[in-house]
Amino acid sequence: MKRLISVTVPLLSLAIAGCGDESDDLPVDGREFDGVTYSERAPYQGRVIDGYLNDARVWLDLDDNGQYTAGPVEIELDSGNTHVLENGEPTVMSGPGGRFSMDVSALDVPSSIGANLDPRDYPLYALAIPGQTLEERSYGDEPVTRAFLMSASPGVTNITPLTTLARFRSLAGQWNTENPIPDNRFADLDGINLWKDYILANDDRAHAYARALARFMASQIPDGYNDYLAGNGSDGSEASLLPRDGVYLLGYSLVQNADEVIAIVDARVSGGNYGNVDTDTLILPDVDVEVSNPRLLVSQRISARPTRSDTLPTNTSDLGASAELSFEYSEGGRLLAVSSRGCMGISLPEMARLFQADGYMTNLKTQWLPSSSLSPQSAVWYDEEGVHERLEFAWENGTASLDTVTTCHEQTLGVTPGGTELDGISDISWVWDDQAGTLVESVPNRADRELKVESANSPAEVLDGEQPPLDLVSGYQLTEGGGLEAGVQFSGGGASCAPQGVAPNDTERNGQYATRLFPFSFTSDVAASDLFGAGAYEYDIDDRNGVSVARLLRFPFLDMATANLPEVDSANGAFQWQLFYDALNGDGLDPQRPNLLKTAYLVDFLATSECGDGPLDRPGRAYATVEYEYQTLSDYLLDKLSE
Numbered sequence: 001m002k003r004l005i006s007v008t009v010p011l012l013s014l015a016i017a018g019c020g021d022e023s024d025d026l027p028v029d030g031r032e033f034d035g036v037t038y039s040e041r042a043p044y045q046g047r048v049i050d051g052y053l054n055d056a057r058v059w060l061d062l063d064d065n066g067q068y069t070a071g072p073v074e075i076e077l078d079s080g081n082t083h084v085l086e087n088g089e090p091t092v093m094s095g096p097g098g099r100f101s102m103d104v105s106a107l108d109v110p111s112s113i114g115a116n117l118d119p120r121d122y123p124l125y126a127l128a129i130p131g132q133t134l135e136e137r138s139y140g141d142e143p144v145t146r147a148f149l150m151s152a153s154p155g156v157t158n159i160t161p162l163t164t165l166a167r168f169r170s171l172a173g174q175w176n177t178e179n180p181i182p183d184n185r186f187a188d189l190d191g192i193n194l195w196k197d198y199i200l201a202n203d204d205r206a207h208a209y210a211r212a213l214a215r216f217m218a219s220q221i222p223d224g225y226n227d228y229l230a231g232n233g234s235d236g237s238e239a240s241l242l243p244r245d246g247v248y249l250l251g252y253s254l255v256q257n258a259d260e261v262i263a264i265v266d267a268r269v270s271g272g273n274y275g276n277v278d279t280d281t282l283i284l285p286d287v288d289v290e291v292s293n294p295r296l297l298v299s300q301r302i303s304a305r306p307t308r309s310d311t312l313p314t315n316t317s318d319l320g321a322s323a324e325l326s327f328e329y330s331e332g333g334r335l336l337a338v339s340s341r342g343c344m345g346i347s348l349p350e351m352a353r354l355f356q357a358d359g360y361m362t363n364l365k366t367q368w369l370p371s372s373s374l375s376p377q378s379a380v381w382y383d384e385e386g387v388h389e390r391l392e393f394a395w396e397n398g399t400a401s402l403d404t405v406t407t408c409h410e411q412t413l414g415v416t417p418g419g420t421e422l423d424g425i426s427d428i429s430w431v432w433d434d435q436a437g438t439l440v441e442s443v444p445n446r447a448d449r450e451l452k453v454e455s456a457n458s459p460a461e462v463l464d465g466e467q468p469p470l471d472l473v474s475g476y477q478l479t480e481g482g483g484l485e486a487g488v489q490f491s492g493g494g495a496s497c498a499p500q501g502v503a504p505n506d507t508e509r510n511g512q513y514a515t516r517l518f519p520f521s522f523t524s525d526v527a528a529s530d531l532f533g534a535g536a537y538e539y540d541i542d543d544r545n546g547v548s549v550a551r552l553l554r555f556p557f558l559d560m561a562t563a564n565l566p567e568v569d570s571a572n573g574a575f576q577w578q579l580f581y582d583a584l585n586g587d588g589l590d591p592q593r594p595n596l597l598k599t600a601y602l603v604d605f606l607a608t609s610e611c612g613d614g615p616l617d618r619p620g621r622a623y624a625t626v627e628y629e630y631q632t633l634s635d636y637l638l639d640k641l642s643e
Contacts, residue, residue: 043101044090044119046157047197048126048150050214051207052098052136057127057236058159059091060104060119066149066247068125068237077114090119091237094126097136120155123167128218130230147226148218149242149250153187156195161213162206165258166194168251172641189262204275211279212265213258220250220289245634246291252637253289253331260285288332294362295593295630296333300325302342302372304602304624305379311569312374312623313603319625322379323372333633334359340389342382343408345371346428348451349557351400352439353472355432356453359395363469365550370577370600372624375408376567390422398434401426412561414446447481457490459518459537463550473537473552475520486558487523494518496541500612512553512580513614514538524558531574532556536608544584549594553616554578556605568623576605578619600626 048056059068062075062085071088085106094100107117128148134141152163153170166187187194189209198206225242228234242250261284268277305320306312323342330336335354338344350369354361361367381388389404403422409415415427431440437453454475455461463471475488499513517536538554556576563573578601582589590596602624609616631639 044104044157045099045101046124046152046159047098048094048100048128049098049158049160049197049199050128050135050144050148050150050210052096052199053094053126053128053144054096054098054134054136054141055129056094056098056133057091057129058094058100058102059089059125060102060122061125061151062089062117062122065244066125066151067242067244068127070237075117077109077117079114081113083109083113083117093235123154124152124157124159126150126159127229127236128214129234129236130226132235144218146218147221147229148214149221149247150214150217151251152195158195158197160194160198161210161217162189162192162194162198164217164251165189165213165254168248168255171248172252172255172638204273208265208269208274208277208279209262212261212282212284213254215279215282216257216261216284216287217250217254219284220253220287222246222289222291242291243293245293245632246289249289249291249293249331249634249637252634252641253287255641256331256637257285257287287330288334290331290333290362290633293632293634294333295590295596295632296327296329296362296636297367297596297628298327298631298636299629300368300370301627301629302345302378302624303627304372304374305376305382306567311567313569313621316601316618316620316622316625319622320379322382322624324382327368329633329636331633331637332360333362334395335361335393337393338391339387340391341385341387342389343373343375343378343404343406344389344391344402345373346402346409346413347371348439348441348449348478349474349476351430352432352437352451352453352476353474354393355395355398355400355434355439356472357470359393365463365469365471365595366552366579366597368597368628369473369552370579370597370602370626372602372626373408374562374565374568374623375411377406377408381406381408387422398432400430400432402428404428411565413443415443449478449480449485452477452479454489457492457494457518459490459494459539459552462493462518463539463541471550471552473555484523484525488520488557489523490518490520490537492519494539495611497611499542499614500610501614512540512551512616514540514553514609514611514616515614516541517608517611522558526560531558531572532605532608534608535605538609540614542584547584547589547591547594549581549584551581551595552579554609556608570604570623574605575623576603577601578603578616580618596630597628599628602626 048058062073063069068091069089071086073085073088075083077083090102090104090106092100092102104119109116128144130145130147131143133144135144150159150161150164151167152159153167156163192206264282265277302323303319303321305322306314307320308318323340326339328337357363388406391402393400403424404427405417405420405422418425429442439451441449458475459471459473475490477487478485494516496516499515516539519536522532535556540551540553542549554576558573559575560573562568563570579597580599582598601619601622603619603622
C-alpha cells in the first residue's frame with residue numbers, strides 16, 4: 001500500500017540575503033511574512049507557480065470548499081456575530097511572473113460586531129484554466145492544456161504543486177492524530193522546502209518535481225469539469241463546479257501517489273542534473289478519482305458460531321463472531337481486494353454481479369449481497385487473528401483469485417491450502433467473459449464450474465431502467481463439468497402492490513414491506529426443483545418523501561454442499577437471506593444511498609411473502625448474521641494514509 005512520503009524535519013533557517021539580492025529561504029515557520037512587520041490590510045500578494053502562471057484564478061477560500069464562492073459569503077466571527085462579504089471570496093487573476101495582488105479589504109469587519117478577519121488564517125487556491133492560463137517557459141509563454149487545482153496552507157502565499165502537497169500532507173496528518181501537527185512539519189521533502197519559490201531559487205530538482213506533480217494533478221481533474229472550463233470561456237469563477245469532498249479527494253490522491261511520481265522523476269535524472277528532465281514525456285501513474293465521494297462498504301462482521309450448541313441454526317442471540325471482512329479500494333472507488341480474518345463464503349452469482357459492475361460497487365443499489373462460510377473452522381481461524389484469506393481482483397483482465405491458509409473450503413469446494421501463510425498463489429480462480437456473460441471458477445483437481453447470467457425478466461432487467469443505480473440481480477445457470485448444478489430463471493416482470501396493513505405509527509415506512517415480487521423457477525440435477533414452489537425475490541420499492549428505494553428483502557437459494565456439513569442441520573439445503581436496511585424515518589438513513597444494507601440473516605427457506613406483506617420481522621433463529629459498515633471514500637483514504 002502506498003504511504004505518506006517520509007519526511008525529514010530540519011530547522012528551516014532564515015538566511016539573510018545580500019544587498020540587492022532576494023532570498024529564496026523562508027522565515028523559521030516557512031511562511032512569507034514574519035508576523036511582526038505585516039500590517040497592511042491590502043493587498044495580499046503572492047505568486048502562482050508551476051512555471052510562473054499568468055492568468056490563473058486565485059482566491060482566498062473562506063468557506064473551506066476548495067472552490068471560488070461568489071457572494072454573498074457569511075463568516076461566523078469569534079464574537080458570535082456574522083460578517084457578510086456581499087461580493088464573495090476575495091479573488092484576482094494572476095499576472096506576469098505569476099504574481100497576484102489581492103484586495104482583501106472585504107475582510108474588514110465593523111468594530112461593533114468583531115475583529116477584522118486575517119487573510120493569513122485561510123488557505124489560498126489557484127486554478128489553471130485550459131487554453132487561457134499561460135505558463136512562462138524558457139522559450140515563451142505556453143497555454144496549459146488541461147486544468148489543475150493548487151492550494152497553499154493558511155499564510156503561505158506561493159501557490160505551487162509542492163505547496164499543494166504540503167497542505168494536504170498537513171491536513172491528513174492533523175486529522176488523523178490526537179494532537180494536531182504544525183504545517184511546517186510537512187513542508188520539507190528530503191531537504192526541499194515545499195513552500196518556497198523554486199524558480200527564484202534556481203532549484204531544478206524542486207521544479208522538476210513540481211512540473212511532474214502538476215501533470216499528475218491535471219490528469220485527475222474530471223473530464224466534464226475540464227471540458228467546461230475549456231469550452232465555455234470560463235474565467236474560473238463559477239461556483240462549486242467540484243464538490244468540496246472531491247477537492248479534498250484530489251488532494252489526498254496527490255499525497256498517496258506523490259512518492260511514485262517523484263521516483264519516476266528521479267529515475268530519469270542523468271548525472272544529477274534535474275534541469276535536463278523533460279517532465280512532459282514521463283509516464284506517470286494513471287489514477288482515477290471518484291470526486292462524488294461515495295459511501296462504500298468497508299467491513300463486514302459475520303457471526304456463524306453457535307455459542308450454546310454444536311449445530312446451526314441457533315438463536316440469533318447465541319451466534320458469535322466467526323469472520324471479519326475488510327474491503328480495499330482505489331482512489332476511484334473501485335474494489336481492489338477483500339481480506340478476511342476467518343473464512344469467506346464465496347457466492348458465484350455475487351461474483352458475477354461485481355464483474356458486471358466492473359468493480360465499482362457504488363454503481364450498485366446493494367453493494368455486496370451477503371454470503372457466509374458455515375464451516376466451524378472459520379471461528380477457529382478467527383480466534384487466531386491476522387489475515388487468513390485474500391480475494392484480489394484484476395478487473396482489466398476479468399479475473400479474480402483467492403489465496404487461503406484455511407481448510408474452510410475443503411469439504412464444499414475441495415480446496416486444500418498450499419501453506420500456512422498467504423503466498424499470493426491462487427487456490428481458487430475466476431475468469432469473467434463480459435460478452436458471453438459467463439463466470440468460470442477453477443479449483444485444482446476439480447472440474448470447472450461455470451455460471452451463465454440470464455437477465456430476462458430479472459430485477460436487473462426491469463429495475464435498472466426504473467431506479468438507478470444498477471441492481472444487477474439476475475437469473476443464472478450453474479454447471480459443473482458440463483452438468484447442471486442449479487438454475488434460476490425469472491418469469492414475468494414482477495408484480496407490484498401497495499403495502500398492506502401499514503401500522504398507524506409506521507407512516508414513514510419504518511418497517512419493510514414486500515411491494516414487488518419477481519417470481520422465478522428453480523432447476524437442479526438433484527431432487528430439489530420443487531423446493532421453492534412459487535418462489536420469488538422479494539423487494540420493497542417505494543418513493544416516499546423524495547427518497548426512492550429499491551431494496552431486495554429476501555431471496556432463496558440452494559446450497560447442498562453447505563447443507564451437508566456435519567454442523568449444519570438443514571433438511572434440504574434450501575436457504576434464504578433476509579436483508580435489513582436503515583428505516584426510512586430513521587436518523588441513520590442516507591437519502592442519496594438509501595439501499596445500503598445494514599444487517600443480513602441466513603435462515604431456512606419457508607415460504608414466499610404475499611405481495612404487500614409486512615413489516616418483515618427479524619428472525620429469531622439463523623445460521624448466520626452479517627453486519628455492514630460503510631465509510632465515505634475520503635474518510636477511507638484518510639484512514640489509509642494514516643496507517
